[in-house]
Amino acid sequence: MLGNFFRTKKLKNPVDISGLITDMHSHLIPGIDDGSPDLDTSISMIREMKSLGYRKLITTPHISSDFYPNTPEILLNGVNLLNEKLKEENIKITIEVAAEYMIDDGFTKLFEKDLLQTFSKNYLLVELPYYQAPPNLYEITFDLQIKGYRIMLAHPERYLFWINDFKKFEDLKNRGVYFQMNINSLGGYFSKEVKKQAEKLIDADMVDFLGSDLHNLQYLQLLKNSLFEPYLEKVIKSGSIQNHLL
Numbered sequence: 001m002l003g004n005f006f007r008t009k010k011l012k013n014p015v016d017i018s019g020l021i022t023d024m025h026s027h028l029i030p031g032i033d034d035g036s037p038d039l040d041t042s043i044s045m046i047r048e049m050k051s052l053g054y055r056k057l058i059t060t061p062h063i064s065s066d067f068y069p070n071t072p073e074i075l076l077n078g079v080n081l082l083n084e085k086l087k088e089e090n091i092k093i094t095i096e097v098a099a100e101y102m103i104d105d106g107f108t109k110l111f112e113k114d115l116l117q118t119f120s121k122n123y124l125l126v127e128l129p130y131y132q133a134p135p136n137l138y139e140i141t142f143d144l145q146i147k148g149y150r151i152m153l154a155h156p157e158r159y160l161f162w163i164n165d166f167k168k169f170e171d172l173k174n175r176g177v178y179f180q181m182n183i184n185s186l187g188g189y190f191s192k193e194v195k196k197q198a199e200k201l202i203d204a205d206m207v208d209f210l211g212s213d214l215h216n217l218q219y220l221q222l223l224k225n226s227l228f229e230p231y232l233e234k235v236i237k238s239g240s241i242q243n244h245l246l
Contacts, residue, residue, distance in 0.1 A: 014227035015236060017183075017210075018053020020243040025100065025125060025154060025180060025211030026059045029078030032070055033062040035215045043085055045220055046093060049212070052224075056094040058119045058246065063099045065106025072117060075099065100154055101126045103134050111144065118149065120246040125180070127154040132161050133168070141175055152178040152209065157185045157198035166200065173206055178242075180209040181235070184219065187226035202235045208242050210235070 027035020028042045036042040049057060059082075061075060062068040079097035086095065098119035101107050103126055110116055118124050124144065134140065144151055153172065156179050162168040173179070181198055188195040201207055210232075212223055226232060235241060 009230070010228040011230055011233060014224070015229070015232045016053070017227065017232075017236070019236070020210060020241065021054065022056040022058065022243045022246040023049065023054050023212045023214075024058040024060065024098075024119060024123070024152070024209060024243065024246055025182070026057060026214040027061055027100075028057065028059040028082060028095070028214065029061050029075070029097070030081075032074055032078060033068045035061065037216070039081065039085055041217060042082060043089060043091070044217065045214055046082070046086065046095070047089075047091055048220055049214070050091065050093045054093070056096070056246070058096045058098055060098050060100040060125050062102065063107075063110070063117075064102035065104050065109075069106070070099065072115065075117060098123075098125060103128055103137070103140060108140070111147075116149070122148055122150050123152050123178070123246070124149045125152045125154055128159055130159065130161075133159070138171075138175065141172070141177060145176060150178065151176070152180050154180050154211070155182045155185065155213065156206075157181055157201055158190060158194050160191075160193055160197070163193060163197055166204075169201065169204075169206060178208040179206050180211050181207045182213045183210055183226050183232060184213065184222045186229040186231050187222055189222045189226075199231050202231055202238070205238065205240055207235055207238075207240060209246075210241055210243060 030036045063070045075097045099117040185198040
């Protein structure tokens with residue numbers, strides 16, 4: 001029997017996402033993580049995002065101790081480079097920079113030194129390892145919140161180690177963690193399991209923010225394809241999405 005991934009009927013017209021106004025998850029600074037490979041690609045993606053109705057992009061390069069030990073200086077230099085090029089090209093859109101933090105040993109050290117990059121009203125974008133949640137996740141969450149950080153969990157639908165333990169998501173929501181879903185997850189491009197988990201989170205009214213997680217031009221095309229997904233329409237019409245407040 002074919003699963004829901006194959007039975008889902010696409011919308012005839014793309015969902016209008018211009019009301020989101022702001023995207024808070026992308027990898028647009030060239031050459032510092034697994035995102036945009038060069039400045040021309042970055043500018044092409046930004047131009048396309050503007051055409052979709054976005055007016056503000058908060059780009060969030062990876063920071064992890066093992067693979068991407070980016071510093072505030074690297075991030076600032078990168079966003080300045082983007083803004084200078086956008087000015088040259090006369091592309092009028094707001095670009096800011098924060099980071100997407102892997103919760104690892106290095107993250108704890110940055111937290112202790114008060115070096116975490118936040119955005120808007122002290123939001124902090126974090127991600128979990130894909131093989132398992134950190135054993136001290138609740139403790140870290142509590143410590144961050146005591147310090148005034150508003151924790152935004154990147155793409156919870158992709159943490160398949162909880163696929164049969166939905167209560168873990170409920171626990172985090174009850175602890176005041178915000179959930180940021182990737183729009184591409186609804187298109188089924190990561191896997192049908194991720195798509196199913198994304199839809200389950202939407203049905204449970206747990207999604208607070210929608211992000212592009214743009215890395216390259218292929219991601220951008222997948223984003224456009226995902227605009228025909230009924231669950232994208234459902235979550236936007238739910239009134240729960242808070243992108244426009246950033």
